Amino acid sequence: MKKQELKVGILFSLTGTTSITEIGQYQACLLAIRHINDRGGINGKMLIPIVEDAGSDPEITYQKAEKMVIRDQVTAIIGCYTAACRKSVIPILEKHNILLFYPTINEGGEQHPNIFYSNSTPNQQLIDFIPWLLHNVGTSFYLLGSDYIYPREINKIIRRLVQENGGSIYGEHYVPLGSQYFHKQLNEIRSTNPDIIFSTLVGDSTINYYQQHEELGLPQAIASNVTGETEIEAINPNGKIDYYSCFSYFNSIDTAQNRKFLMEFKRLYGTDTVSSVMESAYNSVFLLAEALKKSSSPKTESIRQALAGLSFEAPQGKIMVDHINQHVWLNSRIGKVNAAGQFTIIWESDQIISPIPFLEIESSSRNNQENMVLTGENLENKIILHLPFFSELNENLKRHPILISYFDLITDAFEGLTNGQQDSLLIIKNGEICYLNQNALMLKKRKAKLVESVLQELTFEIGNKTEWILRRDDKEESFEINIKRKNSLYFVYFKSLPRPLHRYSFNKRSNITTYDLIGSNELFLKSVQLARTAANIQANTLLLGESGTGKELFARAIHNESPRKHKPFIAVNCAAIPKELINSELFGYVDGAFTGAKKGGSPGKFEIANGGTLFLDEIGDMPIELQSSLLRTLQEKEVVRIGGHQSIPLDVRIIAATNKNLSQEIAFNGSFRSDLFYRLNVFTIELAPLRLRIDDISALCSYYLYEFKGLTGQEKVLSKETLSILKQYNWPGNIRELCNAIERASYLSGPSVIILPEHLPQEIIEYSKRPVLNQNDSFNLSIKSIHDIKEINYETERDFYLNALMNNRGNISKTAKELGISRTTLYKKLKDYQIQT
């Protein structure tokens, strides 16, 4: 390198899907370099731009960055647009200790020592923007983004802000980068009719979507924190849609500084369409230049030190690099696109706003943030990477010599878990956290006690389990924790459920999923886990459980999580249809098939459910003589309407349910065909009765009281004693009975807020008064017969084991430990007393 030169890498996509935005960033950098050199350079040294095309591809970005650093020996790099590209260059930055100036808005949650983040963090854009939209535009949002890190991360924050401010989210969708067609999303928007589309689409997809939205004449406003002047110019809006954006910079800022900047940009490039990411690229070159002027050498350490606290008069006004976190204090502005296709600024912050990269971490923890920074070196024991996505993890695994040894395990563990995109993932080895993804890092700060308590559970003996789930409430948030064990590694995924569990309304049954079903009992969660597997396979599924245990809800949830979810779910209660009508109900009939047949005939439930799911409830009550035609239909996968000849091909998934013991019906009563049983019983899910889910009673009651409030506006709570009585009852009618009891008690309690025992049905109160004995005082009872003794002892002892098991959430090891007996003895007792685990 010549002594009088300092090389700067300019690494943006000049081709590919995001080039529409990045070309402007590259141009802004060149303008800044020209300005700096015109003013004498850096203490006499000229800045030389080394330009490479990142090709809208993280892999190419990586290669180009490597070339710039090794071959061209650049002092620093300015560039990268997508988070994936930024992350792809991290290994090079680390290896050669080079700085990257990242001028694009970022998703937060990262503070890498080799990166200066010169555009907004989420707090600088969204904390004011979202409440403003809720107040001024509408309360329901549909989130639409390109499928990469930034949109997914940012939408988590938007979701929280919308919900905290009383709004709702009607949908969240991601399309691959470069997508051009949005029929599915547009249809969904039409049917759900939200007020606002919040777009985190980037590149060409932005233009395509906005234009299709306009062409369809949809009434929704579009808000975005990534759509700037460049994209709006390409869209050429028709003026009928309201577009809102939020940035630190709009080119409509009316200051002398900005006018001068725009004029010079126009002189060089013939346009004054400048967006925030372009201004930020321009500012980045200046920040680097100012730091180089200030520092004793062009070495990274000196530049980093010189940057802390550095301020600059940017086109947007004064900005300042944070002293600690390598992000920049910036303005916040909301703009609305006007008739001229420009943004009219309709709100702005009165001063620059501090960047908070870890949004959910209080400022007091700032000092700790250095501990969270990824070094890339210390991976053996503490792998802390900022990798929220599987795809990205995948990439890094391939590259990293140590991670590669976990590759198979980690890839396996991610399977079936929505690519891990929404989840916080911790990997535990020998009781130590050895991997945290970015979400987990934030969760650990936000919900330290919850994470701690779950990790502690892993230290108990867990038998042969390789996969299980837990649910925990923490304040007004509910989490589902999915644990998978592979060899000595535990993969622990925390998923924040869309709403606190007891806040779901089953009035919206039609779209219920397993995440909405209330319960955190271990037996219940086992069924949930099986239901999710059932959703992913096509096999006929049999739901077994007593009446009122939720079989129908499970069937709906399986359908709604299966690929058939957009096709019909048809429920048939086999016990409720008169025997003589079952055939016509199921298979349909042709015109004139029998007296009273509808003119033109009628399709049967099989035909109506075609493509979707047919739920055959109370299958055990289907008359035996009709079972053969059902079996035939299932075997042949086609149906012939009664009286007709034409066979209609079927693609129907069957979920059947019964509260009968079908094996017993087959063996002893001859009332069920074994061949039909085996056809239906490909995948079985047993639902536990409520008496084995005592630990769920409180959550179920909260939910039913919440529903009551929604219905009547009256707030009700259970007294401690009432709850205790409910927990003692044996619930022969299961959840349905509980629901009725709570509803009735709510009405009976009149204006009183508190539901007392006297408001409960008599049989429930009576049950709580039955003698519950321990072995010693059983002798004091007036015993009438030997049979009574046996009866009482049996009940007492059964209750004893049952309660112990319930107190330990069905955990055998813990229960055995508490009772001071071996696991084998406990298993034997449970078998003796017919207690299911």
Ligand SMILES: Nc1ncnc2c1ncn2[C@@H]1O[C@H](COP(=O)(O)OP(=O)(O)OP(=O)(O)O)[C@@H](O)[C@H]1O
């Ligand atoms: N996990 C749950 N959380 C909240 N409510 C539930 C849950 N499971 C079931 N329920 C409620 O319990 C009642 C009975 O549920 P469902 O009809 O699904 O039971 P079922 O087993 O199909 O009953 P049956 O065998 O009598 O048809 C319904 O009101 C349902 O909303």
